[in-house]
Amino acid sequence: MSTFQQLYCLIYKDIKVEFRQRVLTATILLFVVSACFTIYQVFFAGRARVNPLVWNSLFWVVVLFSSFQVVGKSFNKELDQQFWYYFFIVPSNLLIFSKLIYHFLMLNVTSWLAWIFLSVFFQNPVKDQGLFAIAIELSALGLAAGLTLVSAISAKAGKNSTLLPVLGFPLIIPTLLFAIKLSINALDALGWDLAFSHIITLLSLDSIMIALSFILFPYLWRG
Amino acid sequence: MPVLKWWKWLTIPLMFYVVSMGIMGKVPRLPILNETVRNLYFHVPMWFGMIILFGASVWFSIQYLRTGNLANDIKASAYVDVGIVFGLLGLVTGMLWAKYTWGEFWSNDPKQNASAIGMMIYFGYLLLRASLSNEREKARISSVYSIFAFAILIPLIYVLPRFTDSLHPGNGGNPGFNPYDQARYMRPVFYPAVLGWTFIGFWIGDLSVRYKNLIIKRLEDV
Numbered sequence: 503m504s505t506f507q508q509l510y511c512l513i514y515k516d517i518k519v520e521f522r523q524r525v526l527t528a529t530i531l532l533f534v535v536s537a538c539f540t541i542y543q544v545f546f547a548g549r550a551r552v553n554p555l556v557w558n559s560l561f562w563v564v565v566l567f568s569s570f571q572v573v574g575k576s577f578n579k580e581l582d583q584q585f586w587y588y589f590f591i592v593p594s595n596l597l598i599f600s601k602l603i604y605h606f607l608m609l610n611v612t613s614w615l616a617w618i619f620l621s622v623f624f625q626n627p628v629k630d631q632g633l634f635a636i637a638i639e640l641s642a643l644g645l646a647a648g649l650t651l652v653s654a655i656s657a658k659a660g661k662n663s664t665l666l667p668v669l670g671f672p673l674i675i676p677t678l679l680f681a682i683k684l685s686i687n688a689l690d691a692l693g694w695d696l697a698f699s700h701i702i703t704l705l706s707l708d709s710i711m712i713a714l715s716f717i718l719f720p721y722l723w724r725g
Numbered sequence: 726m727p728v729l730k731w732w733k734w735l736t737i738p739l740m741f742y743v744v745s746m747g748i749m750g751k752v753p754r755l756p757i758l759n760e761t762v763r764n765l766y767f768h769v770p771m772w773f774g775m776i777i778l779f780g781a782s783v784w785f786s787i788q789y790l791r792t793g794n795l796a797n798d799i800k801a802s803a804y805v806d807v808g809i810v811f812g813l814l815g816l817v818t819g820m821l822w823a824k825y826t827w828g829e830f831w832s833n834d835p836k837q838n839a840s841a842i843g844m845m846i847y848f849g850y851l852l853l854r855a856s857l858s859n860e861r862e863k864a865r866i867s868s869v870y871s872i873f874a875f876a877i878l879i880p881l882i883y884v885l886p887r888f889t890d891s892l893h894p895g896n897g898g899n900p901g902f903n904p905y906d907q908a909r910y911m912r913p914v915f916y917p918a919v920l921g922w923t924f925i926g927f928w929i930g931d932l933s934v935r936y937k938n939l940i941i942k943r944l945e946d947v
Contacts, residue, residue, distance in 0.1 A: 648877070651873055652870075655869060660856060660857070665852070665853070669849045669870065672845035673846060673873070673877050676842075676880055676881045683888065703884065707877075710877075711873075711876070714873050715873075718790075718873060721865060721868070722869045
């Protein structure tokens with residue numbers, strides 16, 4: 503099989519497993535929905551008004567926390583003998599690449615779900631939806647790139663489930679901060695000229711993380 | 726009879742010079758800053774030292790992944806330990822300085838935040854090492870994490886603050902730390918201070934490496 507076919511098979515397998523055990527996907531989706539609804543109730547009960555900047559911050563908080571739900575369990579499933587089988591039939595950096603794409607797709611689902619539900623409960627204040635969509639995509643790519651390797655590390659380190667957030671939070675902050683700067687740009691519709699440098703920076707940060715995951719993962723799984 | 730390496734001999738006069746000149750040397754009289762400008766000799770070298778130590782640690786992590794020699798891993802972890810001490814000292818000296826010049830210990834300055842995040846990243850490194858017991862596995866997994874973390878730390882410290890106005894001297898239009906603004910007679914103290922503190926860091930790291938090697942040797946003898 504060619505590399506692309508192998509990659510396709512690995513991602514297809516992940517998605518297929520996800521649909522077989524619908525519980526996992528449903529849990530993540532329900533997590534996002536109930537988080538949005540809880541935030542709505544908290545603000546309603548607290549009689550607090552949600553201005554555009556608060557809406558934006560809430561959105562990123564929901565995205566951040568749901569991203570840990572997405573990546574949290576994915577390597578634990580692979581820790582058994584099955585993984586040894588993959589190890590011998592495909593190059594190991596193809597494995598992380600497939601996981602990364604899979605996480606990127608899942609993060610897209612959670613991010614857009616959060617976007618929909620926060621827009622339903624509160625008024626959507628974004629003026630430049632195109633720029634905001636770019637911010638979401640680039641942050642999903644960054645979160646997937648940053649957290650895939652970290653979740654592999656924490657899966658290797660054992661059963662300690664709080665290790666992933668502890669290692670992941672500080673590593674993800676730069677990506678998140680640039681995504682937030684970009685989304686504030688979209689919120690006020692400041693235009694693409696100002697946003698361009700943020701887009702380039704975010705893209706290069708994403709590529710650094712993807713490249714490093716690609717290089718480092720084989721060392722991680724070798725033992 | 727162990728002989729000190731040349732750079733360790735160099736460190737001793739350097740530090741005597743830096744500490745005495747740092748406390749008694751001539752500094753410009755500026756409003757608000759006053760005598761706190763002396764912090765330049767103690768606070769700023771901490772960050773230089775920290776980054777160089779973390780860089781050295783990443784170098785040894787890469788060497789470990791390439792060769793599988795545990796001696797490299799011992800060096801990598803020792804330099805991270807010292808780098809964290811330097812980072813904490815840098816945070817504390819910076820916070821004390823900020824109290825007298827900016828008015829608050831913590832003023833949400835992007836560089837302050839970035840260095841706090843950097844500390845969190847390396848505390849994560851310590852935690853990761855503590856949660857693994859197998860020596861080989863500990864070395865391999867923490868090397869991978871350390872390389873990945875350092876690659877994120879660099880944009881965090883050097884790129885992110887440039888997109889935001891910082892209270893730090895030399896950013897956001899306030900004068901100060903910048904080779905052109907800096908008073909000419911401070912430079913002969915500042916550069917030796919950077920060199921001296923960095924050497925001190927490597928000296929401590931070196932001692933820690935030798936101590937860990939002794940423990941391993943002793944375990945092997947038993």
